[in-house]
Amino acid sequence: MDTNKPDINEIADRVVNAIMEHRLPPGIKLAEEKLAAVFGVSRTKIRQALTQLAKDGLVKLHPNRGAFVASPSIQEALDLFATRRLLEPEIVRNTIARAGKAELKRLHQHLALEADARERNDRRAIIKLSGEFHMLLAEVSGNGFISKLMDELCPLTCLIIALYDAPNTPACPEDEHTRIVEAIEAKDVERATSLMLHHLEHVERELNLDGRAKPDIDWDRMFG
Amino acid sequence: MDTNKPDINEIADRVVNAIMEHRLPPGIKLAEEKLAAVFGVSRTKIRQALTQLAKDGLVKLHPNRGAFVASPSIQEALDLFATRRLLEPEIVRNTIARAGKAELKRLHQHLALEADARERNDRRAIIKLSGEFHMLLAEVSGNGFISKLMDELCPLTCLIIALYDAPNTPACPEDEHTRIVEAIEAKDVERATSLMLHHLEHVERELNLDGRAKPDIDWDRMFG
């Protein structure tokens, strides 16, 4: 824990991290006083962090009732994946066109982290790093707007996984990220975009988005 | 002017409107106390509104120095149009696939507003409504994430026009929006997407984004 007073963005980042690591489940209440105590700051800063998080949909603000971690509906989940299927091939194309050695090195370093987490069977780290891979790719692809949107969509994807993941999913078999980076390095646009699309479809297909599933909060798994 | 205390989102919306109508020029300082006086609320709310606006890049926050209306660089402008060229054909496709009578009616109502503003030669209204057309189209297209992003990109586009527009631009000759809506109504995907792309390229080509232009704030036109 930092002894220094955290910045608003630091607070927001740490909440995002907790959400991505599934330490904050969808729908849970984020009481201002509690957070203020945890971070050692006043409610004012917490409120600012929460309104920021609300702006990109990770947190829902109910007037006079408080802030809650979002729990995206099935429709939102479908829209999200549709958006990612549109954006990420473009990200891959841009990366191939624009990324240099430094960028590729960052990708490899990230892949190492992912491999490490999978080695340790650290499911929380795996989920978070999987999301962050796509955020990193967007960043090195060079378009700030797309990157910012991906910074929003990836944490939401983690929430969606928390809500709709089939319990038996075996922590992603994926060296899929590795293969995508390989195709990028080979500057093979066709293969890289195709791998990316299959990867996204793969992730989406693992989920229960058929409508018969959990409506809001998954009380069963929250305890069981 | 509302006599009731405005909500944070109302404050943010009205600032966005002022930016879209070119009443707030790029780079201008947004002093908290001044805004607080204008809106009749305390600085607390103003700060929240400003941090929200900062989150989608319309406002830049300089620590301990204050908030300023953004003035996007040429690179940001290019990235922005690249993003819109990616998104808006998809928006058109989704609209054709999903929009019903009610949605088409809203589009026509908007076109009427645009025609009216052009009739009156109200340049400010024209610019704002032109942006809002794309936001409305995104909204009726049905994907909330794309819509939210367009709500961010369109005001920024207005800022970019304020910065880089060639002074002699004749207030857009466009019935282009009308023709796009016609193609959408005819469910002609090919023609609608093509019209949209040409429209975007048309808007972008009107601008001085070649690098020889204004670096930051356009002091010449601000007074001249």
Next chain:
DNA sequence: GCTCAATATATTGCATACAATCGTGAGAAC
């Protein structure tokens, strides 16, 4: 025993007060 109403408690919403920081202008030194 259950439902509904009223009070009590806890939490959010907001404004204000104070502390920290930055920009400015006066004045001295050179």
Next chain:
DNA sequence: GTTCTCACGATTGTATGCAATATATTGAGC
């Protein structure tokens, strides 16, 4: 005349206190 320094003024950053609202608890009525 120019430049550097210091102090003042103005503005932002943060915490706290109070008012408004929602939730929880208790108790009465059925």
